[in-house]
Amino acid sequence: MLRALETTRRLWNEALVQRKMRWENDRHATSYSLQASILTAEREQDGLLRELYSQPGQDVLRRLERAKSFFERRTRYPRFKKFRRSGSFTYPQAYNESVKLDVVRNRLFLSKVGNVRVVFHRSSPKDSRLKTCTIVREPDGKWFASLVFEEIVPLQNIQVPAAPLSRAPVGVDLGLLSLIATSEGEKVVHPHFLRKAEKRLKRLQRTLTHKRKGSRNSDKAKWKVASHHCRVRRQRLDFNHKLSTKLVREHGFVAFEDLRTRNMVRNSKLAKSIHDAGWGQLVGLTEYKALKLGSIVVRVPAAYSTRECHCCGTLNQVALDLWQFECRGCHHCWTATSRPPKSC
Numbered sequence: 001m002l003r004a005l006e007t008t009r010r011l012w013n014e015a016l017v018q019r020k021m022r023w024e025n026d027r028h029a030t031s032y033s034l035q036a037s038i039l040t041a042e043r044e045q046d047g048l049l050r051e052l053y054s055q056p057g058q059d060v061l062r063r064l065e066r067a068k069s070f071f072e073r074r075t076r077y078p079r080f081k082k083f084r085r086s087g088s089f090t091y092p093q094a095y096n097e098s099v100k101l102d103v104v105r106n107r108l109f110l111s112k113v114g115n116v117r118v119v120f121h122r123s124s125p126k127d128s129r130l131k132t133c134t135i136v137r138e139p140d141g142k143w144f145a146s147l148v149f150e151e152i153v154p155l156q157n158i159q160v161p162a163a164p165l166s167r168a169p170v171g172v173d174l175g176l177l178s179l180i181a182t183s184e185g186e187k188v189v190h191p192h193f194l195r196k197a198e199k200r201l202k203r204l205q206r207t208l209t210h211k212r213k214g215s216r217n218s219d220k221a222k223w224k225v226a227s228h229h230c231r232v233r234r235q236r237l238d239f240n241h242k243l244s245t246k247l248v249r250e251h252g253f254v255a256f257e258d259l260r261t262r263n264m265v266r267n268s269k270l271a272k273s274i275h276d277a278g279w280g281q282l283v284g285l286t287e288y289k290a291l292k293l294g295s296i297v298v299r300v301p302a303a304y305s306t307r308e309c310h311c312c313g314t315l316n317q318v319a320l321d322l323w324q325f326e327c328r329g330c331h332h333c334w335t336a337t338s339r340p341p342k343s344c
Contacts, residue, residue, distance in 0.1 A: 001113055005137060007052045008060050008089045009081045011039075015064050016078055032065040053098060053112040056089040085226075086139040094133040094147075101130070101147075108145055110135070118145060125149050139226035167295070169253035174279045176270070180243070188243060193235045194276040201228055236278050244285040248295045256283050258299035 018038075019030045039057055043049045049057065067078040081087075091099050091110070100109040101124060108118045110133075124130075128149040136144045171183035178187040204225045211218035247254050261280055265271040283299070290297045308315050314329030326333050 001110070001116065001135060001137070001143065003048070004052055004056065004089055004113060005087050005135075006083070007048050008056060009083065009087060011049070011052075011057055011060050012064060013080050015061055016080060019064070032061050035061050035064075051112060053091070053110075055092055055098065059090045059092050062092075084139070085141060086137050088134055088136040090135075091133040094130045095150075099130060099133040099147075125151065127151065138230050140230045141223060141227075142230075167250060167252035169255070170247070170251040171255045171300075172247070172257070174257060174259055174277070174282075176273050176277060179277060180282075190273075190277060191235075191239055192273075192276060193232045193239070194272065197228060197232050201225070204228060236276070237281065240278055240282045240285055244282055244289055247286055248290045248293050248297075252295050254286060254290065254295060254297045255300050256286070256297070257302040259302050 015035055018035065022028050022030050036058055039049070039061065040054075043054070043057075064078060067075070069075050070077045098111040101120075102109065102115075103120060103124065106118055106120065107115045109115050124147075128151040130147060131150040132148040134146040134148075136146060138144065168184075173181045175181060176190060179190040181187045204221065208218070208221040208225055211221050259279060261274060265274050283297075287297045289295075309327040309329060309332065311332055312327065312329040314327055316328055324333065
């Protein structure tokens with residue numbers, strides 16, 4: 001699999017060079033169909049390309065085709081890929097027996113690669129077919145296979161499940177002291193996975209800088225740093241999975257404040273804590289899980305959300321450093337849910 005990963009990286013760089021040279025010299029754009037035909041001809045001469053299944057190679061060209069959104073000012077210019085121990089390649093039509101699952105022997109057959117020993121984390125869904133398979137290698141050297149199944153459902157039987165009335169609606173305030181604070185008064189403490197791992201990460205990074213580049217000890221030190229970063233990422237993902245599942249199971253309507261995280265991380269004092277919180281990941285997980293359980297998830301604009309009284313709708317002039325205020329319309333006393341209440 002490592003050879004297939006390296007071949008897809010080399011194919012990306014060569015296709016990007018071809019696009020750049022053709023545009024800079026002749027001012028002609030290069031389409032996917034043109035590069036796909038060139039790839040077919042090169043496979044007869046290049047032994048490494050022949051060892052790679054045709055569809056992962058075509059998927060690399062499709063990824064490069066999607067990267068042209070740079071000209072629409074929606075992303076950065078595609079860059080060349082360096083040799084790394086991480087990356088991915090995809091079988092876009094895994095249903096044509098290019099990928100086969102053997103649950104009994106714990107094997108995954110990949111065309112042009114062979115049988116690979118795997119550990120299935122969950123059983124394959126019934127009454128569905130395998131659609132795509134993406135092989136991913138993490139920076140710490142671990143391999144994962146992401147399988148996408150297509151469930152066949154008749155169009156006339158599609159119904160959007162209604163949210164049960166037994167599950168009360170809830171509003172969720174995202175914060176840093178408390179990761180979330182609900183309208184019911186419940187608070188979830190920020191786990192600070194990255195902050196807790198910083199001490200060991202600093203020591204590992206310091207050890208890496210003392211190693212000679214290209215040596216075996218340097219590779220071992222890089223692996224330790226990457227492994228610890230992956231551990232932090234998986235801890236955060238596991239925590240957000242459990243928290244999002246709890247929200248959609250207990251509430252039929254969940255309202256998140258729509259924070260502009262991209263603007264907020266420009267604050268150098270809060271950027272690390274905001275990235276460590278994983279607000280966008282939590283909201284995204286909650287949205288897709290709500291579809292299965294019939295819950296509704298909405299994003300509410302965050303403007304004036306701490307000043308507007310949801311009882312009467314009055315917009316109060318409240319400073320950000322105040323934790324408690326009394327609504328001037330209905331005279332109801334409110335306490336900010338994202339911060340601990342001020343002792344009286």
